[in-house]
Amino acid sequence: MISNQILFNSFSQTHFSPKERSLQGWIAILGFLLLTMVFYFAGAAAILRLVYPVTALVVAVFLYLRHPILYIGFTWWVWFLTPFATRLVDYRVGWDPTRQMLITPYLVVFVTIVTFLKHFPRTVHQGGLPFILAFFGVFYGFLVGLVYNTPIPVARGFLDWLSPIIFAFHLFVNWRDYPSYRQNLQRIFLWGVLLMGAYGIYQFVVAPEWDRYWLTESKMFTSSGDPEPFGMRVWSTLHSAGPFGSVMQTGLLLLFTSSGTLIFPASAVGYLSFLLAQVRSSWGGWLLGIIMIFGSVKPRIQMRLITIIVVMAMCVVPLVNIEPISTVVTERLESFSNLQEDTSFKDRSGNYDRNLSLALTSGLGSGLGNTWKVNEKTGQIEVFVVDSGILDMFFTLGWFGAIPYMGGLILLLVSVSKHTEARFDSFVSAARAIGISSCAQLIISSGMLSISGMILWGFLAMAMAAHKYYQHQEMTR
Numbered sequence: 001m002i003s004n005q006i007l008f009n010s011f012s013q014t015h016f017s018p019k020e021r022s023l024q025g026w027i028a029i030l031g032f033l034l035l036t037m038v039f040y041f042a043g044a045a046a047i048l049r050l051v052y053p054v055t056a057l058v059v060a061v062f063l064y065l066r067h068p069i070l071y072i073g074f075t076w077w078v079w080f081l082t083p084f085a086t087r088l089v090d091y092r093v094g095w096d097p098t099r100q101m102l103i104t105p106y107l108v109v110f111v112t113i114v115t116f117l118k119h120f121p122r123t124v125h126q127g128g129l130p131f132i133l134a135f136f137g138v139f140y141g142f143l144v145g146l147v148y149n150t151p152i153p154v155a156r157g158f159l160d161w162l163s164p165i166i167f168a169f170h171l172f173v174n175w176r177d178y179p180s181y182r183q184n185l186q187r188i189f190l191w192g193v194l195l196m197g198a199y200g201i202y203q204f205v206v207a208p209e210w211d212r213y214w215l216t217e218s219k220m221f222t223s224s225g226d227p228e229p230f231g232m233r234v235w236s237t238l239h240s241a242g243p244f245g246s247v248m249q250t251g252l253l254l255l256f257t258s259s260g261t262l263i264f265p266a267s268a269v270g271y272l273s274f275l276l277a278q279v280r281s282s283w284g285g286w287l288l289g290i291i292m293i294f295g296s297v298k299p300r301i302q303m304r305l306i307t308i309i310v311v312m313a314m315c316v317v318p319l320v321n322i323e324p325i326s327t328v329v330t331e332r333l334e335s336f337s338n339l340q341e342d343t344s345f346k347d348r349s350g351n352y353d354r355n356l357s358l359a360l361t362s363g364l365g366s367g368l369g370n371t372w373k374v375n376e377k378t379g380q381i382e383v384f385v386v387d388s389g390i391l392d393m394f395f396t397l398g399w400f401g402a403i404p405y406m407g408g409l410i411l412l413l414v415s416v417s418k419h420t421e422a423r424f425d426s427f428v429s430a431a432r433a434i435g436i437s438s439c440a441q442l443i444i445s446s447g448m449l450s451i452s453g454m455i456l457w458g459f460l461a462m463a464m465a466a467h468k469y470y471q472h473q474e475m476t477r
Contacts, residue, residue, distance in 0.1 A: 007177045009068055010115060010170070014286035018069055018180075025067035029074060032059045036085070040075075045092040052085065053104040060108040068174065069184050071111075075167070076188050080196060080247070080452045081104045084237035095217040100191070102239065106159035112170035119173050130408035130415070131169040131209075137405030138162050141397040145367030157368030157396075162339075164453030168461035175465035176472070182427050185462065186258045190346025193251035193270035194262060200236035200244070200273030204325075207232055230324050234276040242445060244450040245279030250434050250459070253289045256305055257426040268315040275320060278332045281444050285437040292433035296422040347351055389442030409448075413439060416463040421470050428466045435460035
């Protein structure tokens with residue numbers, strides 16, 4: 001970050017120097033980490049289930065008001081590391097079926113509701129309409145949920161659906177400082193790929209006791225493998241393989257826009273753990289992203305991408321050929337050629353066959369905090385988790401909520417597809433590719449929620465912010 005750089009605080013409507021305030025911000029972050037470690041190692045780990053979310057929220061509010069750039073980084077790292085911290089606490093003091101520590105990232109993100117309430121009226125005609133439409137779609141689902149469902153699941157669902165939208169809006173509103181936010185995201189995901197990728201490999205080879213305990217107690221054998229070395233699908237510091245696949249897909253695509261000596265070790269551990277996660281939808285999303293990036297940049301940048309891909313392949317291929325990694329990855333890749341016999345594919349296809357017509361006839365929706373299906377044997381409606389973003393939208397929000405929500409998402413996609421900044425800014429190309437490839441995966445996963453939703457909405461918002469920034473630069477020349 002440039003030493004004399006001056007940024008804009010969208011909340012206070014004032015300018016500030018990141019250099020002057022960075023010490024305060026880092027003291028707050030390090031204080032949070034130190035407090036967490038003291039409670040954990042001093043025999044008070046159980047108290048962390050309350051202390052951890054509260055102190056994270058306090059630090060988030062402080063950073064939001066004083067150092068918005070550090071707030072963005074803190075938010076992403078809370079998403080990356082909170083599931084890991086939760087596993088360590090559970091392993092130390094026993095399983096918590098309420099999973100209350102996992103609400104921490106949502107609380108940290110929800111600070112940006114202030115940005116939304118402060119700025120949304122005047123951004124309707126300045127590019128903010130997609131976020132506002134999606135907000136009202138979710139708010140409708142929240143109101144319906146209050147009528148049909150119990151308050152706690154409704155509140156949790158509200159955080160799950162709304163957090164990505166308001167965080168993305170916050171990124172969009174801060175378009176004036178797009179270069180700093182771009183650099184910040186590149187740094188965050190570079191270190192994220194390096195550290196989470198390295199731990200993912202360790203997890204696969206060693207199967208730490210806290211990860212085995214989590215896998216056993218959460219009953220995730222069918223989706224995350226066996227709790228033994230070389231038997232688990234990698235999910236690293238996150239809570240399952242799907243979100244980890246989304247994060248690594250994003251980080252690995254962003255590596256093409258970064259520079260420095262760390263990108264090669266990050267690529268080596270990142271791609272290896274990405275393959276060991278065995279998330280085929282993320283593999284496909286990564287491939288789609290590569291194609292989109294390659295097709296949208298200038299020939300000079302295309303040659304740079306080809307060079308990086310070749311070097312990365314030279315780093316990763318020898319590692320993949322080591323047993324038993326080779327067997328695990330090869331079997332998963334071979335499943336692409338025989339999807340009709342694949343259990344996961346058949347389950348998803350059956351899910352669509354059983355529930356598509358039901359979802360499309362859901363006018364009012366079931367509201368946040370409840371998703372349902374018809375039991376084929378009894379004919380009764382039952383609560384369940386939908387393994388499809390499209391179905392989830394109609395089940396939960398109904399037509400009245402899904403139309404504005406999907407309308408906002410479609411407006412975003414159309415807008416970023418028309419922008420030309422990707423020709424000379426490789427980050428814009430990558431952000432657009434990440435957003436669109438994440439949308440494509442909504443067919444088979446609820447990728448608009450949780451950290452996957454943060455990625456989908458957040459990177460589309462960054463592409464929108466870049467467009468406004470470059471427009472402003474042209475106007476002021």
